[in-house]
Amino acid sequence: MIKVGIVGGTGYTGVELLRLLACHPHVAVDVITSRSEAGTYVSELYPNLRGHYDDLAFSEPDAEQLASCDAVFFATPHGVAHALAGELLERGTRVIDLSADFRLRDSDEWSHWYGEPHGAPELLDQAVYGLPEVNRERIRQARLVAVPGCYPTAVQLGLLPLLEAGLIDADRIIADCKSGVTGAGRGAKVPSLLAEASESMKAYGASGHRHLPEIRQGLADAAGRPVGLTFVPHLTPMIRGIHATLYGRLTTEPDDLQALFERRFANEPFVDVMPPGSHPETRSVKGANLCRLAIHxxxxxxxVVVLSVIDNLVKGASGQAVHNLNLMLGLDELAGLDAPAIMP
Amino acid sequence: MIKVGIVGGTGYTGVELLRLLACHPHVAVDVITSRSEAGTYVSELYPNLRGHYDDLAFSEPDAEQLASCDAVFFATPHGVAHALAGELLERGTRVIDLSADFRLRDSDEWSHWYGEPHGAPELLDQAVYGLPEVNRERIRQARLVAVPGCYPTAVQLGLLPLLEAGLIDADRIIADCKSGVTGAGRGAKVPSLLAEASESMKAYGASGHRHLPEIRQGLADAAGRPVGLTFVPHLTPMIRGIHATLYGRLTTEPDDLQALFERRFANEPFVDVMPPGSHPETRSVKGANLCRLAIHxxxxxxxVVVLSVIDNLVKGASGQAVHNLNLMLGLDELAGLDAPAIMP
Amino acid sequence: MIKVGIVGGTGYTGVELLRLLACHPHVAVDVITSRSEAGTYVSELYPNLRGHYDDLAFSEPDAEQLASCDAVFFATPHGVAHALAGELLERGTRVIDLSADFRLRDSDEWSHWYGEPHGAPELLDQAVYGLPEVNRERIRQARLVAVPGCYPTAVQLGLLPLLEAGLIDADRIIADCKSGVTGAGRGAKVPSLLAEASESMKAYGASGHRHLPEIRQGLADAAGRPVGLTFVPHLTPMIRGIHATLYGRLTTEPDDLQALFERRFANEPFVDVMPPGSHPETRSVKGANLCRLAIHxxxxxxxVVVLSVIDNLVKGASGQAVHNLNLMLGLDELAGLDAPAIMP
Amino acid sequence: MIKVGIVGGTGYTGVELLRLLACHPHVAVDVITSRSEAGTYVSELYPNLRGHYDDLAFSEPDAEQLASCDAVFFATPHGVAHALAGELLERGTRVIDLSADFRLRDSDEWSHWYGEPHGAPELLDQAVYGLPEVNRERIRQARLVAVPGCYPTAVQLGLLPLLEAGLIDADRIIADCKSGVTGAGRGAKVPSLLAEASESMKAYGASGHRHLPEIRQGLADAAGRPVGLTFVPHLTPMIRGIHATLYGRLTTEPDDLQALFERRFANEPFVDVMPPGSHPETRSVKGANLCRLAIHxxxxxxxVVVLSVIDNLVKGASGQAVHNLNLMLGLDELAGLDAPAIMP
Structure with a gap:
């Protein structure tokens, strides 16, 4: 079995990693760290895991122990992977970072959005952006992978075919995105209370959101030029799910948009181009490592309007992280990721 | 007391009319009709009304009885008001139609979207589109008012100042709208079940929705020219509420968008321009006849991004209908409409 | 206008008081205090109130200013009314306490459940338990009213007729209660997050809850003897509402339970005994000062099974507080409390 | 691979069977029938299954084809299995019936509750009640299994230890049960709409529910005598989950209730006795074939108060059906049923 560690496992991406890895045929979780919950069994904090991982408790982060793993996931706030990734990489441990620490290639832009200096600019050269549909071969060789954010995953997958083919005006793209509340994390904040967030909907960060530069970077790579993007995220009263509604202006008459998308993702196990006229529901990917797309x-x-749905905790975080692990270790891409979504 | 009737009162706009009129100081509901529920007391169907309207039962539609009212609301599927409005108007009864029957001035366009001939084209001349923020004076004189749809209300109020001032590209407007499930009515349909619509989000009608021509008509009036509009509605897991996120391209450098909106709605009791940087929540208008706006x-x-929220059953339907009644009858505009939204 | 003050107005019972009082014909809110939000306008914290109370801001508690009010509501955690009520009463201001400070007549029992000495035992003599259906006349004369808790209101109203008539075994009563999440307050706690509390249900405090002694006290008064009560509260994924399902063993063959309940509450404006066979829904009282009952x-x-529903923030807190105010000041009991529930 | 068929696969138990069997290492679904959806691909009706079962379409029921399977599940309304089970059994096909057709041993009682004659009384002798925690060995030998209902599963597992040990008054048991809306099926009914069932709670069937005789039968078996049971189900605004709160009066001083439960279920892979003081959440079993219990x-x-939670579609229906299949075919009991619950 492959030994993996998880740094910062008390949040939603942490428990989701544990849920997915419980079904992974080749991976065992050896260590999971949390300063705040050190000593607590994971099944105490997450009773859904009772019967799995019964001997696994959160521990204080220990570099020695983490370095003994084949790979370490970071499910931490930004900054933590900056501090620890270097040492692990030196000792030969692969690093899969679910935080934003290594997503932006430009450390200055990172500093601008996060309000502090980048903590490990020397590692940026080897960091691979972990969107397998774009970087599969590079991920296979990578030692350090930055797992894309949830919004960036949904938006990029929906726009890549159009930008790569040069079909839309890259200066004027609109991404209207709706997310469930787990996107805001497990922190105890008043706006995330059921009494506040249920039976309501609102936009947030309409004037600027930290996922914006990550999305722009990815779209620019696809377009081969800088892009102009308006990105408005919304908070939606559901636990999981992102629905991205993407608007672009066609600058040339395309042959067949549906066929374009189907070709682009023909060999992608985790992207589903739905039939013409479809309106994918976020629940159709709940718990599954999938992005479903429809083109109108x-x-x-x-x-052109592209509808793109993912589960923010799976294809938007932990599932994509496991996909990256599978690629880095030469495993079957679907290992641990082949269960259908749960519906209803 | 002013006597009013309600035709087709078993749906959500019907019960919401009853709830609002229960607090109206000058209005009494004299008759409420329903073919399917004739003989049922309204408080049997809607136990929230127990203690109010205890003697009011649904009855078979009777033109005589309806004509004895000062005004009659139609809370019916399309087509019903076509059949009955003419007779009521002839007998001197005001008609306030919450359905789509008289919203489009062009009967051909109506036929195109509803798939049948317009049933009362001869009445279109006297029908006034009941958006008080645009047509207040005409509504005061009207005998037949077409209450705007829910999406059209939220979208028009958010875009009117920009179009009237000629600030945005009228050929390329995007309205990304999210609605609670009461927008789909009280019909028993599988997609509206809690087990289907909860914990999920989806777009629908991305390739064309019946509210599109109504919105285009209103925006064109404001712009003084035809407009190009992409309108994508979404179903959101909440009971009430519409959140419209509106995107326009500025074609000229505006002075101060915030001030423009504040001026435009300075005397409007039911439009609230929120402070700069705001993100209005739909729950902030739940149960209230209000549209709250924010400009980014x-x-x-x-x-430019405008965020516009309403309660689809109030400002998007029954509350706006009462507002029209107040105007038509020369009452205080706020009568029956001055209670705050309920939150949380 | 009657001048009232609110101490501790930032929680859910505070904003609900403001919502209800905005429609009260005889009351003006003169002052609202909050240490944490001093200086903030109420409409900033609660945008549903924009357009109402536009000049009202939270202020530091000031005894002088509060004493200038005709009545002061305490919408505070326990302990605060202990500290301030005495001074206000001395200066002639009526006190309506929504907290638990004066609900138990026995200060030792209070200390036992709250883990600290009772802060104002000398006031207990004059405190009246504010359940109008039991204590109406005493409330009319009271200067200090302890508004019942939410669970105690729902449970007592459902059981009073049976206990007063001596029909059930008072040693073995079961109250299985389900509450929406506002019952847990507006505090930022992980278990109250939408991502935690939605799509789930759980019991809590099955081995003992602070509302137990209050309920026992009220039931014992009705029975004329001590009672044995098992009370299990549950957290339900909804914002508002309490559903109490009450089980008693008949010790004598009753004449007609339905008639018994109807007689008992015949003159009660805020208790609705539903027809035989009914199953009241919590939404049928959402936003309204009502308890609806059904007997099976x-x-x-x-x-015998009694089903009892209230809105925990209205009949279970702020609405009942306003009812008490109306009684204490000799106003119409329905003033400010006559709007129907909002449904759907 | 073992070939199975599903009769009536368009409802929630049908799609849940498909979801679970997609992860079963030894089973292939060969045929799925539906009169109303014949010809439709399962992934059209249930897009969560896209990528699984891509060639599987609903077909008209065909006895020949069904009889070619090793086992056939009935996920049908009552009455259907009565009509078809006999022929399948004769041809040597095992039958696992998720409906109520074979749950009651007494055909008269069945007729009483279902209002029609029992359709296959001659099969009752060989029908085994499929609660593995009670009938494991008989299930292993069975050709016809009646999968328990959802409420009966949650209630029986919570009470069996107490009744088998003779610790509680069997004449006076109370089961207060709360269910998510999938318990009401996928039928298009107004009360199941999100707009009706969300943000509300209600009891139903307080005077009698079809699951009552099934529960009584199982409890009587455990007690070795008839039992007196009051059973009140409630509708809760969530998709999945049952929370049973069970009340019994101890008639003898027990040694250690916690230990009693732990012993009783020590070897049960799908029953989890939680630590003392626990309050199990329904979400802790979402999607998993588990019953979690806590004793207070x-x-x-x-x-004594027992808290019992299951996912009504898994341990309360399709998961338990797969468990029965595994037992009947001599497979590992956990096959297809070992994934953790999904949380949050």
Whole structure:
């Protein structure tokens, strides 16, 4: 069995990693760290895991122990992987970082959005952006992978075919995104209370959100030029799920948008291009490592609308992290990721 | 007391009319009709009304009885008001139609979207579109008012100031709208079940929705020219509420968008322009006849984003209908409509 | 206008008081205090109140200013009314306490459940338990009213007729209660997050809850003897509402339970005995100061089941507080409390 | 691979069977029938299954084809298995019936509750009640299994240890049960709409519910005598989950209730007795074939309270059906049933 560690496992991406890895045929979780919950059994904090991991308790982070793993996931706030990744990499341990620490190639831009100096700019060269649908081969060789954010995953997968083919105006892209509340994490904040967030909907960060530069970077890579993006995230009264509604202006008459998308993702096990006319529901991917897409062209005009749904905790975080692990270790890509979504 | 009737009162807009009118100081509901529930007391169908309207039962529609009212609301599927409005108007009864029957001025366009001939084209001349923020004076004189749809209300109020001032590209407007499930009515349909619609989100009608021509008509009036609009509605897991996120491209450098909106709605009792940087929540208008707006300009670029929230059953339907009644009858505009939203 | 003050107005019972009082014809809120939010306008914290109370801001508690009010509500954690009520009463201001400070007549029992000495035992003599259906006349004369808790209100109203008539075994009563999450307050706690509390249900405090002695005290008064009560509260994924399911064993064959309940509450404006066979829904009282009851006797056996629903923030807190205010000041009991529940 | 068929696969228990069997290492679904959806691919109706079962479409029921399977599940309304089971059994196919057709041993009682004659009384002798924690050995030998209902599973597992040990008054048991809305099936009914069932709670069937005789039969078996049971189910605003709160009066001083339960279920892979003081959440079993239990004795009195949670679609239906299949076919009991619950 492959030994893995998880740093900072008390949040939602941590417990989701544990849930997914419980079904992984080749991986065993050897260590999971948490300063705040050191000594607590994971099944105390997450009773859904009772019967699995019964001997696994959170421990204080210990570099020695983590370095003994084949790979270590960081399910931490930004900054933590900056501090620890270097040592692990030196000792030969692969690092899969679910935080934002290594997603931006430009450390200055990182500093701008996170309000502090980048903690490990020397590692940026070897960091691979872990979107397998773009970087599969590089991920296979990588020692350090930055798992994409949830919004960036949903938005990029929905726009890549259009930008790679140069079909839409790259200066004027709109991504209207709706997320369930687990996107805000497990922190105890008043706006995330059921009494506050249920039976309501609101936008947030309409004037600027930390996922914006990550999305722009990815879209620019696809377009081969900088892009202009308006990105408005919304908080939606559901636990899991992201629905990205993407708007682009066609600058050339395309042959067949549906076929374009189907070709682009033909060999992708975790992207599902739905039939023409579809409206994917977020629940159709709940718990599964999938992005489902549908393409519309209202009134046969020059606006193309792409609907893209993921489970923010799976394809938007922990599932994609496991996919990266599988690639890095030469395992079957679907290992641990082949269960259907749960519905209803 | 002013006597009013309600045709087709078993749906959500019907019960919401009853709830609002229970607090109206000058209005008494004299008759409420329903073919399917004739003989049932309203408080049997809607136990929230027990203690109010205890003697009021649904009855078979009777033109005589309806004509004895000062005003009659139609809370019916499309087509019903076409059949009955003419007779009521002839007998001197005011008609306030919450359905789509008289919203479009062009009967051909109506036929196109509803798939049948317009049933009362001869009445279109006297029908007034009941958006008080645009047509207040005409409503005061009207005998037949078409209450705007829920999406059209939220979208128009958010875009009117920009279009009237000629600030945005009228050819390329995007309205990304999210609605609670009462927008789909009280019909027993599988997709509206809690087990289907909860914990999920999806777009629908991305390639064309019946509210599109109504919105285009209103926006064109404001712009003084035809507009190009992409309108994508989404189903959101909440009971009430619409959140419209509106995107326009500035074609000229505006002075002060916030001030523009504040001026435009300075005397409007039911439109609230929130402070700069706000993100209105739909729950902040739950149960209240209000539209709250916020204006954003991300990154000081040329895209303006307007956030517009209403309660689809109140400002998007029954509350706006009562507002029209107040105007038509020369009552205080706020009569029956002055209670705060319920929150949490 | 009657001048009232609110101490500790940032929680859910505070904002609900403001919502209800905004529609009260005879009351004006003169002062609202909060140490943590001093200086903040109430409409900033609660945007549903924009357009109402526009000049009202939270202020530091000031005894002078509070004493200038005709009545002061305490919407505070326990202990605060202990400290301030005495001074206000001395200066002639009526006190309506929504906290638990004066609900138990026995200060030792209070200390036992709250883990600290009772802070104002000298006031207990004049404190009246504010359940109007039991103590209406005493409330009219009272200067200090302890508004009942939410669970105690729902449970007592459902059991009073049976205990007063001596029909059930008072040693073995079961109250299985389900509450929405606002019952847990507006504190930022992980278990109250939407991501934790939604799509789930659980009991809590099964081995003992602070509302138990209050309920026992009220039931014992009704029975004229001590009672044995098993009380299990549950957290339910909804914002508002309490559903109490009450089980008693009939010790004598009753004449007509339905008639008994109807007689007992015949003149009560805020208790609704539903027709035989009914199953009241919590939403039928959402936002309204009502308790709806239904009585069942499954299989005509000797177990009686009473279903009792309230809105925990209205009949279970702020609405009942306003009812008490109306009684204390000789106003119409329904003043400010006559709007129907909001449904759906 | 073992070939199975599913009769009536369009409901929630049908899709849940498909979800679980997709992860079963030894089973392939060969045929799934539906009269209303014949010709539709399962992944059209249930997009969560896209990528699984891509060639599987609903077909008209065909006895020949069904009889070619090793086992056939009935996920049908009552009456269907009555009509078809006999022929399948004769041809040597095992039958696992998720409906109520073979749960009651007494065909008269069945007729009483279902209002029609029992359709296959001659098969009752060979029908085994499929609660593995009671009938494991008989299930291993069975050709026809009646999978227990959801409420009956949660209630029986919570009470069996107490009744088998003769510790509680069997004449006076109370089961207060709360269910998510999938318990009401996928039928399009107004009360199950999100707009009706969300943000609310209600009891139903307080005077009698079809699961009552099934529960009584099972409890009587455990007690070795008839039992008196009051059973009140409630509808709760969540998709999945049952929470049973069970009340019994101790008639003898027990040694150690916690130890009693732990011993009783020590070898049961799908029953989890939680530590003393626990309050199991329904979400802790979401998607998993588990019943979690906690035992309380409030105030050390003579009332014992058992909290029992299951996922109504898994341990309360399809998961338990797969467990029965595993037993009948001599497979590992955990095959297809070992994934953790999904949380949050």
């Amino acid at each position: 062209r209202p009134g046969d005009g020059d606006t | 300009r991300p990154g000081d670029g040329d895209t | 006797r499954p299989g005509d056996g000797d177990t | 004795r409030p105030g050390d009195g003579d009332t």
